[in-house]
Amino acid sequence: MRMKPSRNFLLGLCSMLALGFLYYSSGRISLRGWGHKSLYDKQGFFLKLDGTLPLELMYKYGNLSEGACKPGFAAAKMTAIYPKFTKLAPMFLDPNYKRFAKIGDYLPPFGVKLQEKIIDILLSATKSYGLGEEIDSMSCKTCIIVGNGGILANKSLGQRIDDFDVVVRLNEAPVKGFEKDVGSKTTIRITYPEGAIQKTERYEAESLFVLSAFKALDLKWLRYMVFNQRLRSTDGFWKSVARHVPREPSDIRILNPYFIQEASFKLIGLPHNNGQMGRGNIPTLGAVAITMALHNCDEVAVAGFGYNMSTPHAPLHYYEKIRMSAIKESWTHNISKEKEFLVKLVKAGVIQDWTGGICGAGC
Ligand SMILES: *[C@@H]1O[C@H](CO)[C@@H](O)[C@H](O)[C@H]1NC(C)=O
Ligand SMILES: *[C@@H]1O[C@H](CO)[C@@H](O)[C@H](O)[C@H]1NC(C)=O
Ligand SMILES: *[C@@H]1O[C@H](CO)[C@@H](O)[C@H](O)[C@H]1NC(C)=O
Numbered sequence: 001m002r003m004k005p006s007r008n009f010l011l012g013l014c015s016m017l018a019l020g021f022l023y024y025s026s027g028r029i030s031l032r033g034w035g036h037k038s039l040y041d042k043q044g045f046f047l048k049l050d051g052t053l054p055l056e057l058m059y060k061y062g063n064l065s066e067g068a069c070k071p072g073f074a075a076a077k078m079t080a081i082y083p084k085f086t087k088l089a090p091m092f093l094d095p096n097y098k099r100f101a102k103i104g105d106y107l108p109p110f111g112v113k114l115q116e117k118i119i120d121i122l123l124s125a126t127k128s129y130g131l132g133e134e135i136d137s138m139s140c141k142t143c144i145i146v147g148n149g150g151i152l153a154n155k156s157l158g159q160r161i162d163d164f165d166v167v168v169r170l171n172e173a174p175v176k177g178f179e180k181d182v183g184s185k186t187t188i189r190i191t192y193p194e195g196a197i198q199k200t201e202r203y204e205a206e207s208l209f210v211l212s213a214f215k216a217l218d219l220k221w222l223r224y225m226v227f228n229q230r231l232r233s234t235d236g237f238w239k240s241v242a243r244h245v246p247r248e249p250s251d252i253r254i255l256n257p258y259f260i261q262e263a264s265f266k267l268i269g270l271p272h273n274n275g276q277m278g279r280g281n282i283p284t285l286g287a288v289a290i291t292m293a294l295h296n297c298d299e300v301a302v303a304g305f306g307y308n309m310s311t312p313h314a315p316l317h318y319y320e321k322i323r324m325s326a327i328k329e330s331w332t333h334n335i336s337k338e339k340e341f342l343v344k345l346v347k348a349g350v351i352q353d354w355t356g357g358i359c360g361a362g363c
């Protein structure tokens with residue numbers, strides 16, 4: 001994909017900042033129709049966000065012992081505030097992906113259109129399409145998405161993060177040296193070429209490397225990584241990219257692009273733009289990962305998302321010194337719309353926010 005330099009720059013800037021999740025405006029909810037008040041907002045979420053579950057589920061969950069994993073909890077809560085939710089959407093592409101009709105008609109990042117050939121090649125090389133036997137066979141799994149926000153620093157949440165069955169990390173977020181605050185376990189690391197860890201020694205010993213493809217070129221890049229070939233050119237990327245990913249093909253996955261599509265067009269309500277990438281219609285990787293977890297985990301928590309309004313001079317990311325005041329408006333993302341979505345999830349108890357940055361003082 002070719003982009004104008006100014007757009008390249010903004011895309012780069014934005015994704016550097018994306019995971020800090022500066023949320024500056026609080027959500028306004030618009031009502032449908034003229035005069036008569038709908039029960040739903042524009043995206044199809046109930047305006048009343050208490051997330052009340054059907055009685056039999058309340059009993060079922062109420063009877064579980066404290067702290068036990070609640071089967072189907074995240075999806076049930078989600079359905080309670082967003083009746084259109086349907087759980088079925090596999091985490092990663094597998095050889096049956098063409099049967100998953102929702103992604104066939106969209107180009108990347110929202111689908112697989114015109115990429116079928118390279119995806120087939122990639123999938124026949126990786127040969128693995130799940131989280132691994134142990135996790136896949138669990139009847140109930142808890143997941144945490146660890147965002148990169150400075151709000152994670154100095155909270156000593158590491159041990160509690162490691163207690164989750166699935167720990168999801170994003171892009172280059174380091175673990176080594178930060179274990180006390182961010183934990184030491186990484187089940188999957190979701191990234192794209194420009195966001196991936198570049199120094200091979202910085203990869204953790206074990207984790208699945210998951211590509212979230214934002215453009216066709218990202219899949220081509222993955223082919224170089226999977227087949228361990230030398231990347232000859234980096235034309236078309238908006239900043240430098242990883243040139244080697246120290247992972248076996250069987251530890252590499254392709255994230256189902258449906259989560260980008262659903263997060264953007266349905267859950268957040270970003271412009272459809274004829275199904276193509278355009279101004280302000282790309283969700284951040286954090287929102288994509290949360291959407292993935294709603295479909296694939298029984299309980300979902302997040303940490304390191306959002307921003308503490310009372311500390312503007314605090315670091316943007318937990319691992320570097322850029323301050324939050326450095327953040328700028330972005331071309332690709334719509335952080336304020338995205339915040340409205342995440343606030344709904346936290347308010348209704350669909351996800352637990354362990355660092356409290358999504359709502360701040362606000363919900
Ligand atoms: C939960 O416990 C109550 C009281 O012990 C019992 O009456 C009820 O049947 C249980 N519900 C389920 C779904 O197990
Ligand atoms: C965390 O604590 C260290 C050492 O006390 C301090 O230097 C750093 O600024 C703190 N980070 C944040 C985000 O508060
Ligand atoms: C974000 O969405 C709001 C509301 O739809 C819109 O007014 C604003 O221009 C959008 N921002 C970007 C960067 O697209």
Ligand SMILES: *[C@@H]1O[C@H](CO)[C@@H](O)[C@H](O)[C@H]1NC(C)=O
Binds near residue numbers: 310311356357360
């Ligand atoms: C935000 O910062 C203030 C001041 O340092 C602190 O008291 C508060 O606990 C922080 N809130 C969160 C959610 O970290």
